[in-house]
Amino acid sequence: MATGHTDPQRRxxxxxxxxxLIAEEGIARVSHRRIATRAGVPLGSMxxxxxxxxxxxxxxxxxxTDHIVAVFDxxxxxxxxxxxxxxAVADLVHELSEDSQRDLVLTQELYxxxxxxxxxxxLTHEWMRRSRVHLExxxxxxxxxxLDALIEGLTLHRALAREPHGRxxxxxxxxxxxxxxxxxxxxxxxx
Amino acid sequence: MATGHTDPQRRxxxxxxxxxLIAEEGIARVSHRRIATRAGVPLGSMxxxxxxxxxxxxxxxxxxTDHIVAVFDxxxxxxxxxxxxxxAVADLVHELSEDSQRDLVLTQELYxxxxxxxxxxxLTHEWMRRSRVHLExxxxxxxxxxLDALIEGLTLHRALAREPHGRxxxxxxxxxxxxxxxxxxxxxxxx
DNA sequence: CCCGGAAGCGTACGAACGTACACTCCTGTC
DNA sequence: GACAGGAGTGTACGTTCGTACGCTTCCGGG
Numbered sequence: 249m250a251t252g253h254t255d256p257q258r259r260x261x262x263x264x265x266x267x268x269l270i271a272e273e274g275i276a277r278v279s280h281r282r283i284a285t286r287a288g289v290p291l292g293s294m295x296x297x298x299x300x301x302x303x304x305x306x307x308x309x310x311x312x313t314d315h316i317v318a319v320f321d322x323x324x325x326x327x328x329x330x331x332x333x334x335x336a337v338a339d340l341v342h343e344l345s346e347d348s349q350r351d352l353v354l355t356q357e358l359y360x361x362x363x364x365x366x367x368x369x370x371l372t373h374e375w376m377r378r379s380r381v382h383l384e385x386x387x388x389x390x391x392x393x394x395l396d397a398l399i400e401g402l403t404l405h406r407a408l409a410r411e412p413h414g415r416x417x418x419x420x421x422x423x424x425x426x427x428x429x430x431x432x433x434x435x436x437x438x439x
Numbered sequence: 440m441a442t443g444h445t446d447p448q449r450r451x452x453x454x455x456x457x458x459x460l461i462a463e464e465g466i467a468r469v470s471h472r473r474i475a476t477r478a479g480v481p482l483g484s485m486x487x488x489x490x491x492x493x494x495x496x497x498x499x500x501x502x503x504t505d506h507i508v509a510v511f512d513x514x515x516x517x518x519x520x521x522x523x524x525x526x527a528v529a530d531l532v533h534e535l536s537e538d539s540q541r542d543l544v545l546t547q548e549l550y551x552x553x554x555x556x557x558x559x560x561x562l563t564h565e566w567m568r569r570s571r572v573h574l575e576x577x578x579x580x581x582x583x584x585x586l587d588a589l590i591e592g593l594t595l596h597r598a599l600a601r602e603p604h605g606r607x608x609x610x611x612x613x614x615x616x617x618x619x620x621x622x623x624x625x626x627x628x629x630x
Numbered sequence: 631c632c633c634g635g636a637a638g639c640g641t642a643c644g645a646a647c648g649t650a651c652a653c654t655c656c657t658g659t660c
Numbered sequence: 661g662a663c664a665g666g667a668g669t670g671t672a673c674g675t676t677c678g679t680a681c682g683c684t685t686c687c688g689g690g
Contacts, residue, residue: 255668274555276467279647292669295649353554360547362599363540364465372599393596393604394612401592405584408553410564413584421585424616446638470677483639486679 259297261287266308271350275305275357306367309358313371316351317378319343324382333386334426338418341399345406352407387426394425450488452478457499462541466496466548497558500549504562507542508569510534515573524577525617529609532590536597543598578617585616 265287269278280294280301298304323340327333344351362368376396383392398421406412456478460469471485471492489495514531518524535542553559567587574583589612597603 258668274466274551276469278467280649281647290669291648292671296668301648349554353551356547356551356554359595359599360465360544360551363544363547369599369601373601376596376600390608390611393608394593394615397592397596397612398589398616399592400595401588401590402585404550404591405567405588408550408560408563409567410560417581417584420581421588421616424585424618425589425612427615427618449638471679472677481639482678483641487638492678 258287258289258293262289262293262297262304263308263311266304267312267354270308270357271353275361305361306371309354309361309368309371312354312358313375316355317375319351320379320382324379324385327386330386330426333383334419334422337383337395337399337422338415341402341406341418342415345403345412352403388428391426391428395422398422398425449478449480449484453480453484453488453495454499454502457495458503458545461499461548462544466552496552497562500545500552500559500562503545503549504566507546508566510542511570511573515570515576518577521577521617524574525610525613528574528586528590528613529606532593532597532609533606535594536603543594579619582617582619586613589613589616 262283265283266278269283269286278301281291283304284291284294294304298307320340323336323343324333327336344355358368358371362372379399380389380392380396383395387395402413402418402421406418453474456474457469460474460477469492472482474495475482475485485495489498511531514527514534515524518527535546549559549562553563570590571580571583571587574586578586593604593609593612597609
């Protein structure tokens with residue numbers, strides 16, 4: 249066809265289709281052709297807009313982390329005090345492990361890439377950094393770090409468990425990790 | 440060649456080569472041919488020993504979970520009391536997140552498959568079940584479950600973090616989650 | 631000694647892949 | 661109104677893939 253001039257939506261549609269396809273079929277089954285078909289763009293557009301599969305994947309996962317970080321913002325940003333923060337964290341765990349199969353799968357795919365290729369780790373670093381910023385509004389840095397890891401583990405185990413644990417257990421784990429009162433109250437960490 | 444009769448090592452070599460290849464290059468890059476080359480077996484052996492890629496992958500990851508469960512056994516089996524169990528858990532987290540890039544990568548690949556295909560979840564279920572059995576020797580079931588999730592999160596975050604946290608932080612998180620003294624003493628478990 | 635059948639292999643085929651590149655179409659300029 | 665050049669596309673090429681299947685090799689029973 250050769251529609252004539254620049255169409256910035258093409259690029260977005262390709263990236264969205266890439267994430268959809270990865271979520272549904274896995275990285276092993278993505279190909280330029282399949283993405284093109286799903287996005288409704290000609291094959292030639294793939295190499296025109298992206299230098300190769302790698303760049304495409306990195307950019308697609310960049311969009312994804314933007315989205316996930318937004319989910320974190322949404323949940324944790326509104327919390328006014330520690331208790332609200334704890335509730336917000338529990339909500340987050342349950343939303344991520346329940347509602348959205350999609351986000352869970354994409355998260356795993358990203359971690360898999362990050363575990364092997366440092367280039368993808370920049371995305372996960374930024375994600376972790378952003379989520380810790382939220383948590384540090386309510387907890388000391390060490391606690392935030394532990395809580396961040398706990399969120400990860402609870403989400404994953406809940407999503408994969410045969411009988412997912414209930415909210416009470418999630419909240420108890422969060423309460424335990426954030427029960428710093430008996431410990432050093434001040435400073436940047438755990439003395 | 441057609442060596443004549445049954446050779447049970449072939450199968451094992453293929454499975455081992457499959458895991459090696461996945462660890463090094465990712466599921467996206469595995470193929471019958473590549474595995475065959477790496478295992479030093481002819482291409483025909485692939486379809487002879489395994490009905491298809493799916494069966495091959497499932498069996499290979501079965502071997503992997505056997506291995507990982509053995510690592511858990513090794514660390515947690517020897518612990519005699521709660522404090523030793525806490526130390527053992529910390530050792531486990533640090534070994535998994537440090538020494539073996541391979542185990543980390545394979546774990547992620549398995550979780551990725553499990554997140555999408557229930558068939559692979561049986562492997563992760565068994566893994567979680569076995570690790571909880573160990574933990575429940577020292578902690579009540581709820582705590583064991585929380586601790587199991589914490590192990591997961593700490594391991595992953597430590598492996599992917601720009602600046603991995605130290606052992607002290609790992610131990611503190613473990614201590615916090617297992618600090619059950621102040622809570623309900625009864626149930627199936629907390630001595 | 632021989633021969634039936636199980637165990638295992640080599641190869642060939644069609645489908646799908648990534649990529650390069652000649653090409654068409656539009657738009658802004660004069 | 662023509663034309664330069666950038667934007668976007670269609671297609672063709674060489675590679676790699678999974679799988680099917682006819683073939684070879686050897687073992688054990690007769």
